[in-house]
Amino acid sequence: xxxxxxxxxxxxxxxxxxxxxxxxxxxxxxxxxxxxxxxxxxxxxxxxxxxxxxxxxxxxxxxxxxxxxxxxxxxxxxxxxxxxxxxxxxxxxxxxxxxxxxxxxxxxxxxxxxxxxxxxxxxxxxxxxxxxxxxxxxxxxxxxxxxxxxxxxxxxxxxxxxxxxxxxxxxxxxxxxxxxxxxx
Amino acid sequence: xxxxxxxxxxxxxxxxxxxxxxxxxxxxxxxxxxxxxxxxxxxxxxxxxxxxxxxxxxxxxxxxxxxxxxxxxxxxxxxxxxxxxxxxxxxxxxxxxxxxxxxxxxxxxxxxxxxxxxxxxxxxxxxxxxxxxxxxxxxxxxxxxxxxxxxxxxxxxxxxxxxxxxxxxxxxxxxxxxxxxxxxxxxxxxxxxxxxxxxxxxxxxxxxxxxxxxxxxxxxxxxxxxxxxxxxxxxxxxxxxxxxxxxxxxxxxxxxxxxxxxxxxxxxxxxxxxxxxxxxxxxxxxxxxxxxxxxxxxxxxxxxxxxxxxxxxxxxxxxxxxxxxxxxxxxxxxxxxxxxxxxxxxxxxxxxxxxxxxxxxxxxxxxxxxxxxxxxxxxxxxxxxxxxxxxxxxxxxxxxxxxxxxxxxxxxxxxxxxxxxxxxxxxxxxxxxxxxxxxxxxxxxxxxxxxxxxxxxxxxxxxxxxxxxxxxxxxxxxxxxxxxxxxxxxxxxxxxxxxxxxxxxxxxxxxxxxxxxxxxxxxxxxxxxxxxxxxxxxxxxxxxxxxxxxxxxxxxxxxxxxxxxxxxxxxxxxxxxxxxxxxxxxxxxxxxxxxxxxxxxxxxxxxxxxxxxxxxxxxxxxxxxxxxxxxxxxxxxxxxxxxxxxxxxxxxxxxxxxxxxxxxxxxxxxxxxxxxxxxxxxxxxxxxxxxxxxxxxxxxxxxxxxxxxxxxxxxxxxxxxxxx
Numbered sequence: 001x002x003x004x005x006x007x008x009x010x011x012x013x014x015x016x017x018x019x020x021x022x023x024x025x026x027x028x029x030x031x032x033x034x035x036x037x038x039x040x041x042x043x044x045x046x047x048x049x050x051x052x053x054x055x056x057x058x059x060x061x062x063x064x065x066x067x068x069x070x071x072x073x074x075x076x077x078x079x080x081x082x083x084x085x086x087x088x089x090x091x092x093x094x095x096x097x098x099x100x101x102x103x104x105x106x107x108x109x110x111x112x113x114x115x116x117x118x119x120x121x122x123x124x125x126x127x128x129x130x131x132x133x134x135x136x137x138x139x140x141x142x143x144x145x146x147x148x149x150x151x152x153x154x155x156x157x158x159x160x161x162x163x164x165x166x167x168x169x170x171x172x173x174x175x176x177x178x179x180x181x182x183x184x
Numbered sequence: 185x186x187x188x189x190x191x192x193x194x195x196x197x198x199x200x201x202x203x204x205x206x207x208x209x210x211x212x213x214x215x216x217x218x219x220x221x222x223x224x225x226x227x228x229x230x231x232x233x234x235x236x237x238x239x240x241x242x243x244x245x246x247x248x249x250x251x252x253x254x255x256x257x258x259x260x261x262x263x264x265x266x267x268x269x270x271x272x273x274x275x276x277x278x279x280x281x282x283x284x285x286x287x288x289x290x291x292x293x294x295x296x297x298x299x300x301x302x303x304x305x306x307x308x309x310x311x312x313x314x315x316x317x318x319x320x321x322x323x324x325x326x327x328x329x330x331x332x333x334x335x336x337x338x339x340x341x342x343x344x345x346x347x348x349x350x351x352x353x354x355x356x357x358x359x360x361x362x363x364x365x366x367x368x369x370x371x372x373x374x375x376x377x378x379x380x381x382x383x384x385x386x387x388x389x390x391x392x393x394x395x396x397x398x399x400x401x402x403x404x405x406x407x408x409x410x411x412x413x414x415x416x417x418x419x420x421x422x423x424x425x426x427x428x429x430x431x432x433x434x435x436x437x438x439x440x441x442x443x444x445x446x447x448x449x450x451x452x453x454x455x456x457x458x459x460x461x462x463x464x465x466x467x468x469x470x471x472x473x474x475x476x477x478x479x480x481x482x483x484x485x486x487x488x489x490x491x492x493x494x495x496x497x498x499x500x501x502x503x504x505x506x507x508x509x510x511x512x513x514x515x516x517x518x519x520x521x522x523x524x525x526x527x528x529x530x531x532x533x534x535x536x537x538x539x540x541x542x543x544x545x546x547x548x549x550x551x552x553x554x555x556x557x558x559x560x561x562x563x564x565x566x567x568x569x570x571x572x573x574x575x576x577x578x579x580x581x582x583x584x585x586x587x588x589x590x591x592x593x594x595x596x597x598x599x600x601x602x603x604x605x606x607x608x609x610x611x612x613x614x615x616x617x618x619x620x621x622x623x624x625x626x627x628x629x630x631x632x633x634x635x636x637x638x639x640x641x642x643x644x645x646x647x648x649x650x651x652x653x654x655x656x657x658x659x660x661x662x663x664x665x666x667x668x669x670x671x672x673x674x675x676x677x678x679x680x681x682x683x684x685x686x687x688x689x690x691x692x693x694x695x696x697x698x699x700x701x702x703x704x705x706x707x708x709x710x711x712x713x714x715x716x717x718x719x720x721x722x723x724x725x726x727x728x729x730x731x732x733x734x735x736x737x738x739x740x741x742x743x744x745x746x747x748x749x750x751x752x753x754x755x756x757x758x759x760x761x762x763x764x765x766x767x768x769x770x771x772x773x774x775x776x777x778x779x780x781x782x783x784x785x786x787x788x789x790x791x792x793x794x795x796x797x798x799x800x801x802x803x804x805x806x807x808x809x810x811x812x813x814x815x816x817x818x819x820x821x822x823x824x825x826x827x828x829x830x831x832x833x834x835x836x837x838x839x840x841x842x843x844x845x846x847x848x849x850x851x852x853x854x855x856x857x858x859x860x861x862x863x864x865x866x867x868x869x870x871x872x873x874x875x876x877x878x879x880x881x882x883x884x885x886x887x888x889x890x891x892x893x894x895x896x897x898x899x900x901x902x903x904x905x906x907x908x
Contacts (some may be wrong), residue, residue, distance in 0.1 A: 045637035047644050055644065078587075078630065126643040145640045166288060 035064045042082045044075040047125035048147035050099045055125065063087065073099035074146070105161040106144040107151070111136045113158035120150035120159060188440065189392060192419060198441040200434040202572040203426040204605045206361050206525070208400060213484040214364035218372060218493040221508045227269050227295040227499035228280045228536040229255065234330035235337050236262030241293065247274045250304040252475050254326070255293050264328045264338050267475040268295055269497035271302040283521060283538045287531035295499065306473030317387055320470065327469030328476045328539075333430075333459035334522070336540040339466065342456060343387045350454035351440060352390035354381055354463060356397040356404060357423060357430035360523030363543040365480040366460050368493045370397065370404035373464055374411035380463030381418065383470050388456055393418045394439050395460075400425045427525065428603040432457050434572050446599060461542075481541055483509040486548030487516035496537045502544060503533040511546055520545040524552065525604040559612035567606035567616060573599050577606040577616050584623035589630065592623050600624075 039060035046056070051071040053059040063069055069083040070092040077094065084091035094101055109120070109129070116134040121127075128144045131137025139150075151159045191197075232238035239258030243249060249268040256265045272295050280292035312320050325340040333355060354377075358366040370377060381393060395412065397405045399422045412418035423429055423438050433444045435457065442453040450457055461479060468474045481496040483505055490510040502519065520527040521535070523543055567577035575596055583592035600620050607616040 040641070043637070044633065045640040045644065047640070056641070125647065126640050127647050128643075143639070143643065145636075166286070 033061075033064055036060045038086055039063050039083065042075075042079055042086065043072060044079060044145070046074045046145040046147040048074060048145070048149060050074070052098065068092070068095060070095045071098045073101050076101035104164045105146045106141050106164055107139045107146070107148075108160045108162045109137050109139055110158040110160065111138060113156055115156055115158075117155055119153040119155065123149045123153045125149060189419075192392075192394065192421060192439060195422060197421070197423055197438050199424075199426075200429070200437040200572050201574050202570045202605060203428065203434075204570050204608050205425075206427055206608060208425075209362045209484070210364045210367065210400065212362065212364075212486075213482045213491045213493060214367050216492040218368050218480055218495055219508075221494050221496070221500075221505070223270060223297045223299060223497070224500050224504035225296070226275070226501070227272075227297065227497060228501060228534070229266055229269065229293045229295060229499035230280070230282060230536060230538060231256050231266055231291050231293065233266060233283075233336065233498070233538040233540070234264055235335060236260070236264070236330075238291075239263045239265050241277060241291075243274050243277075243293065245274050245277055248272070248298075249274060249295065250302050252304040252306065252477060254328070254475070261341065262338060264325055264330050264340070265475075266293075266498070267328055267477050268304075269477040269499050270295070270297045271300050272297040281532045281535055283530075283535050283541060285528035287535070292536070293499075303474075308473040309470050312383060312470050313386060320383065320387060323473075324466055324469055326475070327465070327473075329462065329465045329469060330476075330539055331459060332461035332465060332479060332539060332542070334526070334540055334542065339458070339462055342458070343384060345388070345451045345456060347451050348454065349388045349390040349451070349456050350392070351456075352381070352384060352388055352393045353435060353439060353455055353457040354393065354395040354460055355430060355432070355435060355457050356395060356401075356408070356460040357435060358401070359398060359425070359427045359430035360525050360543075361427075362484045362545055363482050363523050364484070365482045365493055365542050367401045367404050368482075369464060369480050370401070370460055371407050374404075374407040376467045377408070377460050377463045378411040378418070379471060380465070380467035381412075383466050384458060384463065385417075390456070391417075394421050395419065396421045396423050396435055396439060398423055398425045398429060427605060428572055428601070431572060431601050431603060433601065446596065476539065479537070479539065479541070481505065481537055482543040483546075484543065485516075485520075485546035486551045487512050487546040496541075498538060499536045501534050501536055502530065505537070505544060506533065506546065509546075512548075515548040516546045517549055518547065518552070520547070525608065526602060555613050555615070558614050561612055561614060564611060566609045566611065570605040570609045572603060572605060573601055575600055580623075581614065581616050581619050584619040587623075587626070589623055589627050593627060597623060597627070 036057070037060075040057050043056040043060055049055065050073050051059045051062075053062055059067070059071065063083065069087060069089065070080050072079050073094060077091075080094065081091050107120075107129075114131075114136045116131060116136060118131065118133050118137070120137060121129045121131060125147060126143055126145055128140045129137050129150060130140060146161065148161060151161065231241060237258065237260050239256030239260070241255060242257050243253075243255050249255070249271060251268060251271045253268045254265040255268055256263075258265070274293060275296045276294035278292065278294065279289035280294070281287050282290040282292075284290075309315060309320065309323055312323075321340045321344060324343070325338070329339045331337045331339060331342065356366050356370050358364070381395070385393060393415075395408055395418060397408065397420065399405070405420055405422050409420045412420060421439060423435070428434055429438060432450060436442055436444060436450055436453065436455050440453070440455065442455070444450050444455075445452055465476045465479075469476070476498070478495050478497045480493050482491075482493050484491045488506070488509040488511055490508070492509065494505065494508060496505055502521075506516075506519075519530040519533065521530050521541055521544060522528060524545060524547075527543065527545060561578055561581060563578060565578060567581075568575075571577055573596075579595050580592055580597055580600070583589070583595065584597070597620060600617075602617050602620060604617045607614065607618075610616060
């Protein structure tokens with residue numbers, strides 16, 4: 001008798017938990033790998049493809065599947081460190097096969113040389129170039145990620161990558177501090 | 185609560201943790217009254233001199249401006265205008281070295297004074313208590329007043345708090361060494377400061393007003409006590425001298441023993457703090473209508489032979505002030521804006537005085553020697569003892585140096601007020617504040633980049649989506665188009681082809697019509713020719729009458745065929761008369777071949793139709809071209825006659841309007857029949873049958889080929905006949 005009770009009890013419990021688990025599996029279903037999103041959030045979103053993947057998200061996917069974390073030159077050391085923290089691996093120096101960390105640049109179109117071919121517009125991953133066929137094009141500096149992708153398609157080589165000019169708000173303190181010395 | 189205010193009245197204050205006691209050096213500059221200095225040659229007025237956003241410039245180069253005239257304007261609540269500090273001409277609007285540690289150029293309005301000091305029309309508001317608060321606030325905003333203590337926060341925003349205010353604290357502590365601008369201002373203009381406090385009280389309705397002054401400024405305390413004695417709610421607080429007692433959070437702690445929470449504002453503990461110089465400027469703005477165009481600047485340091493405080497117009501280049509203070513160029517090795525603890529070194533002496541410039545320090549060589557190289561941290565924790573914000577400077581330093589910014593943030597890096605007390609006490613001469621500033625700037629940059637990255641991701645994804653949509657749309661469109669095409673093709677089953685063929689036939693007919701001299705007669709002749717051909721067939725081979733009848737029904741096709749025949753007949757008649765042997769020579773060019781073919785056909789027709797050969801007729805006029813034409817006309821006329829004599833072709837009237845395809849088929853059939861007719865005697869039916877079908881179905885080229893073949897056959901037939 002007691003065996004029966006035990007069996008019933010265990011069975012009932014198993015049923016209840018099974019139902020709870022089953023419900024939870026449906027209710028809290030994770031649609032995509034949250035790790036990919038986390039990695040994607042760390043990557044600099046230049047969409048430059050220097051890592052060998054066609055954008056930041058595919059690289060995030062690859063990292064989640066075990067690829068190296070040091071293939072992102074635009075992100076540089078900071079990104080590698082963040083990725084290392086997230087993935088629980090050792091931070092490595094940037095893989096120079098994919099490029100060197102560079103100062104931040106934006107594209108600049110020499111407008112009087114532009115022939116209005118729209119090739120750069122098609123190449124820009126973030127729609128940061130405005131213009132129309134046979135019309136001059138120009139770069140929206142605030143939206144440009146400096147990915148370099150528009151430079152090659154230009155048939156007249158009128159696109160330069162120029163370093164961003166530092167402003168008062170983006171400037172970093174590099175001063176000797178000022179200290180008072182008591183001199184008597 | 186009562187006990188707190190009693191404690192304050194009794195002068196027993198709390199203390200803030202840490203703090204240092206640097207030597208004051210205030211007596212260098214606070215001995216003489218605030219002096220007025222001559223106008224500089226040029227004023228450089230930066231359009232942004234406060235925290236917030238700049239306005240739009242509303243003057244242009246070459247404009248004459250009056251003293252106090254606003255130069256910028258903005259609807260943004262965080263923008264305050266800048267004003268012309270004196271009357272004169274705008275000589276340039278360009279980038280000029282800024283009053284910032286970087287010295288990076290910023291948009292600056294260059295004003296050349298005319299020396300007339302001609303004021304713009306002022307609108308004082310003496311009865312401000314009768315005006316709504318919003319008007320008073322607007323007047324303060326219009327006057328361009330932002331906090332003159334150092335941070336430059338727009339005053340009109342600070343005095344519109346969302347919460348009830350218990351204490352309005354007027355900050356006259358001026359704890360940093362060397363600076364004495366507020367000290368002198370309180371001594372000389374205590375009444376106007378009190379007027380400013382009155383206005384702020386009207387706006388804020390605080391329970392108490394605490395006027396905090398460090399106890400190393402007894403003259404200022406006395407002056408303020410005299411000025412405020414009428415109002416018992418204004419309490420003059422003589423706070424102990426300790427750096428940085430003048431820091432907002434520290435002063436609140438000293439006076440009220442309340443701590444401003446992390447990430448909070450003083451208003452969260454019921455306090456609003458204003459600098460004495462700000463109160464002075466507010467009073468100026470309300471009672472005289474004058475905007476903020478000048479401020480007291482302390483010129484001090486041992487490199488100056490004549491230190492003191494001056495009323496400096498905003499935009500005055502530093503070089504001008506230093507000249508007034510009689511700078512000793514030998515002694516002067518660096519130039520600091522602000523005090524020695526928190527100020528920054530200037531990169532140029534053309535930097536202008538801005539709203540937050542309270543002091544210019546030109547220390548002598550011995551006064552502030554170079555720090556020497558930085559030594560390793562020995563973990564002595566002297567900095568932690570000195571820190572007024574109770575942070576752990578050595579940990580912050582550690583993480584900032586290792587660029588572990590997240591950890592530095594965890595150690596509350598952003599609660600650091602950059603007072604410099606830690607660096608001041610550091611035995612290893614580590615410029616700690618420098619590290620914190622770099623780390624803070626880096627974190628801000630990273631956050632900015634993060635935001636930019638998020639935006640870039642958004643844009644990238646939006647673009648991807650758009651491209652996919654466009655692709656899908658394009659594919660759908662293509663699919664629809666191809667389906668429509670297919671459907672159309674099935675529907676009219678080559679109708680378009682028929683149309684094309686008909687068009688071609690029409691074109692040809694037209695060409696030939698044009699070529700023929702008389703249109704109508706040609707047509708008639710053609711009809712006759714056609715009729716003859718049919719008849720010939722009917723007579724020669726009875727079994728082929730049925731298809732003939734069907735084909736001949738069509739008018740157009742018949743016309744075309746007839747036209748062809750006619751043209752050929754024409755040519756034939758001309759040629760035959762001249763060179764009757766030519767048709768026999770098969771090796772000829774295309775034209776000749778055509779002509780030959782036409783001749784052959786015509787002959788065949790004639791043969792079959794009339795049976796009665798009339799060889800004399802064409803042969804008769806052995807003449808030139810003209811004659812040939814005449815002959816042709818004759819032939820036509822004859823043909824006409826013949827047709828008139830003969831029974832008119834019954835098929836023609838029968839021919840109803842048929843579709844184009846039928847026409848084409850009919851044309852082809854007619855042609856084929858003409859050929860067949862010529863071949864009637866040859867008995868080459870099987871072959872011709874085979875060839876006729878492709879002709880009907882195929883394109884013009886093929887048709888031409890077929891025609892050529894037919895012609896050749898006709899020729900052969902003729903030859904045969906001739907030979908026979």
